Amino acid sequence: xxxxxxxxxxxxxxxxxxxxxxxxxxxxxxxxxxxxxxxxxxxxxxxxxxxxxxxxxxxxxxxxxxxxxxxxxxxxxxxxxxxxxxxxxxxxxxxxxxxxxxxxxxxxxxxxxxxxxxxxxxxxxxxxxxxxxxxxxxxxxxxxxxxxxxxxxxxxxxxxxxxxxxxxxxxxxxxxxxxxxxxxxxxxxxxxxxxxxxxxxxxxxxxxxxxxxxxxxxxxxxxxxxxxxxxxxxxxxxxxxxxxxxxxxxxxxxxxxxxxxxxxxxxxxxxxxxxxxxxxxxxxxxxxxxxxxxxxxxxxxxxxxxxxxxxxxxxxxxxxxxxxxxxxxxxxxxxxxxxx
Ligand SMILES: Cc1cc2nc3c(=O)[nH]c(=O)nc-3n(C[C@H](O)[C@H](O)[C@H](O)COP(=O)(O)OP(=O)(O)OC[C@H]3O[C@@H](n4cnc5c(N)ncnc54)[C@H](O)[C@@H]3O)c2cc1C
Numbered sequence: 001x002x003x004x005x006x007x008x009x010x011x012x013x014x015x016x017x018x019x020x021x022x023x024x025x026x027x028x029x030x031x032x033x034x035x036x037x038x039x040x041x042x043x044x045x046x047x048x049x050x051x052x053x054x055x056x057x058x059x060x061x062x063x064x065x066x067x068x069x070x071x072x073x074x075x076x077x078x079x080x081x082x083x084x085x086x087x088x089x090x091x092x093x094x095x096x097x098x099x100x101x102x103x104x105x106x107x108x109x110x111x112x113x114x115x116x117x118x119x120x121x122x123x124x125x126x127x128x129x130x131x132x133x134x135x136x137x138x139x140x141x142x143x144x145x146x147x148x149x150x151x152x153x154x155x156x157x158x159x160x161x162x163x164x165x166x167x168x169x170x171x172x173x174x175x176x177x178x179x180x181x182x183x184x185x186x187x188x189x190x191x192x193x194x195x196x197x198x199x200x201x202x203x204x205x206x207x208x209x210x211x212x213x214x215x216x217x218x219x220x221x222x223x224x225x226x227x228x229x230x231x232x233x234x235x236x237x238x239x240x241x242x243x244x245x246x247x248x249x250x251x252x253x254x255x256x257x258x259x260x261x262x263x264x265x266x267x268x269x270x271x272x273x274x275x276x277x278x279x280x281x282x283x284x285x286x287x288x289x290x291x292x293x294x295x296x297x298x299x300x301x302x303x304x305x306x307x308x309x310x311x312x313x314x315x316x317x318x319x320x321x322x323x324x325x326x327x328x329x330x331x332x333x334x335x336x337x338x339x340x
Contacts, residue, residue: 015234049069242273
């Protein structure tokens, strides 16, 4: 393991905001993990494991404890069985590219989601009609309560829409070190995931029978247009969740805003709205304030333009929340995890 000298958390998150931690430790293999845990324990520090920091925000106070950065590598792809074993610190996008190159399908539409493989079960990541849980077999993790490595199968992970047992009930208990996925060889009659904007773009390119690689590249094209590249612009992707509200409320809003995009949910009682549309309609898309920019490509994204502080970010967040609430009577909830 490696104990870092630079303790500013802004360096280790894609939003580039956040004060210091007491300690920051990188772990490179499984044997580093118990060592890092007992190091933090001996100093009486709470411990938090992170990957690339693309789904969390630290306040200007930082984190009152020890942050462990997962850099555990390793990748084995079995082209025949479709089983893939990957280290928790490997970049998710790199995994997608390598599995597509190996002729496997199952995650090709989840290209360009930032972050590490070890973090993907936490949120049960998904995009363009694919979701981690659909290809997930098991994971290895260090249980900080029993001080043992364990193997957890899919059913035990309690995956839901962008959620799992690691996100809520047992956040911080497990340090995920490895994950096994079940992908599939590309069948002769391969078709792209049935996701409207992806299908529309493929049609526009006259790709009636696209290959998995063409699907991956098309997703990358769409994402590059909509979302800022975290290596160039500091953000956490979508800052707000798309609100899900009652059908009654939607009917009221549709009388006033007939062009409002709305997506009825499976339960029949609730409807999902586009948070980006609400922000844009409230007149906030493209505005700049104290170094924070409501991104032109998608109003759900907030960009840290000039070393903004958490205070600057929060002043934009409250401006958006209060304006959207005053205009539509809807409260937008932040998407990333907040350590404040
Ligand atoms: C531009 C952009 C676009 C995005 N698009 C999408 C998208 O399309 N779909 C989607 O689902 N998400 C998306 N995200 C969110 C983000 O990429 C995912 O949540 C990603 O899995 C986070 O990975 P990370 O390594 O950065 O995790 P971090 O942000 O470092 O951590 C996130 C959470 O996971 C925990 N964690 C991290 N590693 C481990 C581990 N090894 N063991 C246990 N817990 C751990 C942390 O404690 C924290 O609670 C996007 C983010 C950005 C910036």
